Amino acid sequence: MKYIISALVVSIATMLIACNGNANRTAEMEMQSMTENNYKAFSKGDIVPSNLVCMVNDEYMGKEQFEVSFEGKTYYGCCQMCKERIPKDQSVRVAIDPLSKKQIDKATALIAVTGDRGEVSYFENKATYTNYIKQF
Secondary structure (H helix, E strand, O other): OHHHHHHHHHHHHHHHHHHHHOHHHHHHHHHHHHHHOOOOOOOOOOEOOHHHEEOOOOEEOOOOOEEEEEOOEEEEEOOHHHHHHHHHOHHHOEEEOOOOOOEEEOOOOEEEEOOOOOEEEEEOOHHHHHHHHOOO
């Protein structure tokens, strides 16, 4: 019985780490895989399609994400946990534009890679994106 409980705890911990805690490593592995498969690789500063971004982890994933419809808008998540969290947690559906400092809806935002490991930022429009990217 102890063995079964231990195995269950390890399995749950592994699942949680794979989805949330290890997002940077996952993005890195996906980007490497994507490059190997001749998909378009995105660099820091590039605008990326929203369907390739986990909007819970705010990471460019390099592959199609799970679509989540909520209140007539479309969001994206990388796993079942993210799919379940999007409708329940308003904080994962919004972001702060790094230039204007306004709160914006991720479903309608312009998304760009702004980190070295696939991290993304959300912009309210092309003007705030352009002015922000000039800082790099």
